[in-house]
Amino acid sequence: xxxxxxxxxxxxxxxxxxxxxxxxxxxxxxxxxxxxxxxxxxxxxxxxxxxxxxxxxxxxxxxxxxxxxxxxxxxxxxxxxxxxxxxxxxxxxxxxxxxxxxxxxxxxxxxxxxxxxxxxxxxxxxxxxxxxxxxxxxxxxxxxxxxxxxxxxxxxxxxxxxxxxxxxxxxxxxxxxxxxxxxxxxxxxxxxxxxxxxxxxxxxxxxxxxxxxxxxxxxxxxxxxxxxxxxxxxxxxxxxxxxxxxxxxxxxxxxxxxxxxxxxxxxxxxxxxxxxxxxxxxxxxxxxxxxxxxxxxxxxxxxxxxxxxxxxxxxxxxxxxxxxxxxxxxxxxxxxxxxxxxxxxxxxxxxxxxxxxxxxxxxxxxxxxxxxxxxxxxxxxxxxxxxxxxxxxxxxxxxxxxxxxxxxxxxxxxxxxxxxxxxxxxxxxxxxxxxxxxxxxxxxxxxxxxxxxxxxxxxxxxxxxxxxxxxxxxxxxxxxxxxxxxxxxxxxxxxxxxxxxxxxxxxxxxxxxxxxxxxxxxxxxxxxxxxxxxxxxxxxxxxxxxxxxxxxxxxxxxxxxxxxxxxxxxxxxxxxxxxxxxxxxxx
Amino acid sequence: xxxxxxxxxxxxxxxxxxxxxxxxxxxxxxxxxxxxxxxxxxxxxxxxxxxxxxxxxxxxxxxxxxxxxxxxxxxxxxxxxxxxxxxxxxxxxxxxxxxxxxxxxxxxxxxxxxxxxxxxxxxxxxxxxxxxxxxxxxxxxxxxxxxxxxxxxxxxxxxxxxxxxxxxxxxxxxxxxxxxxxxxxxxxxxxxxxxxxxxxxxxxxxxxxxxxxxxxxxxx
Numbered sequence: 001x002x003x004x005x006x007x008x009x010x011x012x013x014x015x016x017x018x019x020x021x022x023x024x025x026x027x028x029x030x031x032x033x034x035x036x037x038x039x040x041x042x043x044x045x046x047x048x049x050x051x052x053x054x055x056x057x058x059x060x061x062x063x064x065x066x067x068x069x070x071x072x073x074x075x076x077x078x079x080x081x082x083x084x085x086x087x088x089x090x091x092x093x094x095x096x097x098x099x100x101x102x103x104x105x106x107x108x109x110x111x112x113x114x115x116x117x118x119x120x121x122x123x124x125x126x127x128x129x130x131x132x133x134x135x136x137x138x139x140x141x142x143x144x145x146x147x148x149x150x151x152x153x154x155x156x157x158x159x160x161x162x163x164x165x166x167x168x169x170x171x172x173x174x175x176x177x178x179x180x181x182x183x184x185x186x187x188x189x190x191x192x193x194x195x196x197x198x199x200x201x202x203x204x205x206x207x208x209x210x211x212x213x214x215x216x217x218x219x220x221x222x223x224x225x226x227x228x229x230x231x232x233x234x235x236x237x238x239x240x241x242x243x244x245x246x247x248x249x250x251x252x253x254x255x256x257x258x259x260x261x262x263x264x265x266x267x268x269x270x271x272x273x274x275x276x277x278x279x280x281x282x283x284x285x286x287x288x289x290x291x292x293x294x295x296x297x298x299x300x301x302x303x304x305x306x307x308x309x310x311x312x313x314x315x316x317x318x319x320x321x322x323x324x325x326x327x328x329x330x331x332x333x334x335x336x337x338x339x340x341x342x343x344x345x346x347x348x349x350x351x352x353x354x355x356x357x358x359x360x361x362x363x364x365x366x367x368x369x370x371x372x373x374x375x376x377x378x379x380x381x382x383x384x385x386x387x388x389x390x391x392x393x394x395x396x397x398x399x400x401x402x403x404x405x406x407x408x409x410x411x412x413x414x415x416x417x418x419x420x421x422x423x424x425x426x427x428x429x430x431x432x433x434x435x436x437x438x439x440x441x442x443x444x445x446x447x448x449x450x451x452x453x454x455x456x457x458x459x460x461x462x463x464x465x466x467x468x469x470x471x472x473x474x475x476x477x478x479x480x481x482x483x484x485x486x487x488x489x490x491x492x493x494x495x496x497x498x499x500x501x502x503x504x505x506x507x508x509x510x511x512x513x514x515x516x517x518x519x520x521x522x523x524x525x526x527x528x529x530x531x532x533x534x535x536x537x538x539x540x541x542x543x544x545x546x547x548x549x550x551x552x553x554x555x556x557x558x559x560x561x562x563x564x565x566x567x568x569x570x571x572x573x574x575x576x577x578x579x580x581x582x583x584x585x586x587x
Numbered sequence: 588x589x590x591x592x593x594x595x596x597x598x599x600x601x602x603x604x605x606x607x608x609x610x611x612x613x614x615x616x617x618x619x620x621x622x623x624x625x626x627x628x629x630x631x632x633x634x635x636x637x638x639x640x641x642x643x644x645x646x647x648x649x650x651x652x653x654x655x656x657x658x659x660x661x662x663x664x665x666x667x668x669x670x671x672x673x674x675x676x677x678x679x680x681x682x683x684x685x686x687x688x689x690x691x692x693x694x695x696x697x698x699x700x701x702x703x704x705x706x707x708x709x710x711x712x713x714x715x716x717x718x719x720x721x722x723x724x725x726x727x728x729x730x731x732x733x734x735x736x737x738x739x740x741x742x743x744x745x746x747x748x749x750x751x752x753x754x755x756x757x758x759x760x761x762x763x764x765x766x767x768x769x770x771x772x773x774x775x776x777x778x779x780x781x782x783x784x785x786x787x788x789x790x791x792x793x794x795x796x797x798x799x800x801x802x803x804x805x806x807x
Binding site: 107109113114181184185188189192193194195196197198199200201202203216219220221223224226227230231234238239240241242255257258259260263266267270298302303306307310313314317318550551552553554556557573574 | 588591592595598599602603606607609610613615616618622623624625626627628630632634637638641642644645648649652653656659660663664665666736737740743747751
């Protein structure tokens with residue numbers, strides 16, 4: 001079949017060039033600008049959520065020392081912290097941010113296939129963020145139902161924000177899902193339809209595989225959140241009883257009856273569990289590329305890595321009820337879901353082995369992105385292992401409502417993806433901005449964040465074993481908790497404040513390097529994948545100048561024996577490879 | 588949740604097996620001239636077709652989840668089955684005709700028959716609007732009979748499911764309106780062909796969804 005790409009035609013390129021400041025930087029349809037808009041917005045709300053966690057820790061570490069924090073506020077902080085971090089920061093940053101930036105550049109396309117819809121996706125996302133943040137200021141304040149928004153308490157007397165708070169939350173989620181669907185259609189269709197010549201699916205870097213499969217998961221799973229949000233809106237606004245059981249509140253029979261709160265939990269976690277992998281799979285993919293590039297070695301078991309991503313994606317739809325062992329569902333379900341949960345550990349473990357084997361005998365350059373990538377392997381393994389505990393019903397029941405669970409999910413889907421986010425930002429910063437960041441500050445940022453987060457979450461496992469309950473505003477006087485538990489809590493809180501402040505180093509480094517960083521080499525790490533081969537750094541609108549790249553190999557030709565350079569870009573054909581000394585024997 | 592699982596299972600099996608087929612027996616680290624010729628255009632389909640296909644997967648997920656929720660909620664003791672208005676049979680017939688009309692228009696567009704586009708689009712649009720009007724009348728009949736949305740979960744689901752289906756049709760009508768405007772301002776069959784073809788697929792999809800939904804509503 002003759003290869004003709006519409007975007008290849010010259011007039012098309014000039015036609016699309018944005019002319020004014022507004023179309024170039026504000027209402028931009030360029031995937032790179034949209035990616036940065038997504039990224040900056042996501043990091044901004046992420047900082048809001050970070051501040052909320054500091055406020056929570058102040059209360060937990062030093063109970064009742066701060067007049068600002070009362071039980072109502074505390075529950076609002078918990079809810080907003082969780083929701084923002086999982087959805088508005090991580091999902092938006094990995095897919096809207098990195099997905100937007102990397103897919104066209106790594107696949108060799110000029111842009112996303114539906115640029116207008118892509119632009120719309122960002123603006124609807126921004127609107128959802130504004131609605132979400134507005135909920136702090138509405139009458140009654142933000143919802144305090146916990147990020148899972150379980151009914152009946154989410155819309156019943158006694159929970160903060162049961163009027164405007166929950167409405168703005170549900171509305172914002174609905175907007176987010178619309179935004180995500182518009183973006184997601186773009187990511188899927190671009191990967192399938194707009195790859196340049198020679199880019200077979202199996203020559204794509206693992207970053208793209210991770211983002212691609214995560215997007216498919218998102219497109220199929222977010223509807224469950226939409227369905228549950230719409231039905232809860234009905235319960236709240238119209239007085240239906242989809243989820244609301246018969247209740248007596250303050251001695252008064254409520255108008256609702258017969259609804260099933262467990263139905264909500266099923267719908268919510270049918271979205272909620274794939275959501276874990278919507279965040280994790282892009283991180284898996286990106287970390288694979290970071291490790292291979294900075295270890296100057298091809299990724300170990302590329303095909304196995306792709307199959308593992310597919311297997312995890314498929315399995316992630318049949319494990320949701322492991323979040324519901326204590327919900328009162330049919331106990332036999334627990335057996336099924338424990339089994340599937342433990343099976344998902346197999347492909348996940350394969351990936352961890354392959355990351356370690358990629359490092360084995362590699363020519364490791366401990367640059368800042370690599371530090372974060374290796375840090376991820378530690379925190380993810382750690383969080384994954386505690387997941388094996390909690391996947392078993394009998395172990396989950398006593399631990400479910402303790403700090404053990406908080407420690408587990410923060411290690412596995414808080415710290416780990418965030419380390420990848422940092423690694424990825426450092427890795428692609430030279431390409432995105434055309435400047436180098438400050439390496440020393442980057443190292444300080446890594447070590448303080450890595451060791452700091454470890455000293456936050458490792459002790460939490462012990463608190464969990466002691467039975468310290470999560471979600472509590474104050475622990476009160478209990479016999480089973482030794483005084484040392486409170487000392488530990490105070491120490492954790494101090495560390496949290498410290499780690500939060502350390503992030504200022506990152507922000508300072510990113511902002512100051514924009515102006516003062518030294519001009520970046522187009523390919524500072526010697527990367528073989530396409531985004532490092534653009535004619536301009538940062539890439540201009542249309543990415544590739546007048547001719548699209550042509551790909552001749554996969555993205556992992558590092559240290560190939562018998563070749564002069566220790567990497568061969570994907571665009572180099574077999575005849576053009578400079579032959580020289582043998583890199584395979586270097587070590 | 589069984590229904591959702593079956594639907595999603597089917598979608599996942601299709602996606603994963605297609606992707607696996609691309610990945611088996613490949614050795615991407617070996618230079619391969621055949622692979623050098625492959626690109627995104629090798630699938631030989633348009634971006635919009637692929638976009639619609641993906642969107643249909645999303646919509647399937649939404650409807651399957653609503654129906655799953657319906658079957659789960661049905662088991663609670665307070666459920667009082669709703670007697671659906673007979674008008675729905677008439678509405679269903681109208682929607683079937685709308686689908687047929689769109690298909691007829693599509694055939695005209697494919698064979699380059701510009702003259703037949705105007706009546707085709709007009710009939711399809713009018714029938715679709717009639718269906719939506721019919722649904723509204725069905726709502727009014729229920730309300731007049733005292734079947735309010737809050738009186739029973741079965742009623743609530745009826746209003747909710749028909750509304751979600753109607754909203755999807757309204758989205759389709761927006762594309763229909765754009766295409767019809769183009770045809771009225773003198774567009775040739777070729778320039779609107781893809782839009783009409785994709786709309787036909789979408790109309791058939793929503794007809795299928797309606798038939799499944801109507802079946803579920805009638806049988807419970």
